[in-house]
């Protein structure tokens with residue numbers, strides 16, 4: 001689904017869309033592929049809807065990232081899941097925290113705002129598992145209390 005115009009595509013329609021280079025670079029070593037363009041002009045992946053909030057929790061920089069998944073991660077089983085929030089440590093891209101999924105952009109926006117508000121108010125528990133090297137897993141429980 002295009003996160004700008006909300007048009008949903010069947011796989012064959014999606015694959016038949018025109019494509020543009022993923023990066024604006026003519027060097028073939030740096031040009032790693034092509035991205036489909038919606039009929040509204042929005043480029044999938046590159047132009048997807050997102051909200052980011054950067055915070056410091058327990059002396060660690062985290063990013064609360066809420067995005068359009070563009071592909072329904074409900075896969076026809078249960079509720080649609082078009083949007084997702086992930087909290088990750090900015091010091092390590094491998095360190096993902098909790099994850100929430102939503103049906104609509106409105107739900108995603110509301111939840112993102114609520115998660116950020118609860119984190120800023122200190123309503124969370126924070127710890128991590130350290131697997132050695134760069135491998136750490138953020139364990140973060142956010143109380144999703146309606147303030």
Ligand SMILES: [Zn+2]
Pocket residue numbers: 002003004005006007038039040041042
């Ligand atoms: Zn579109």
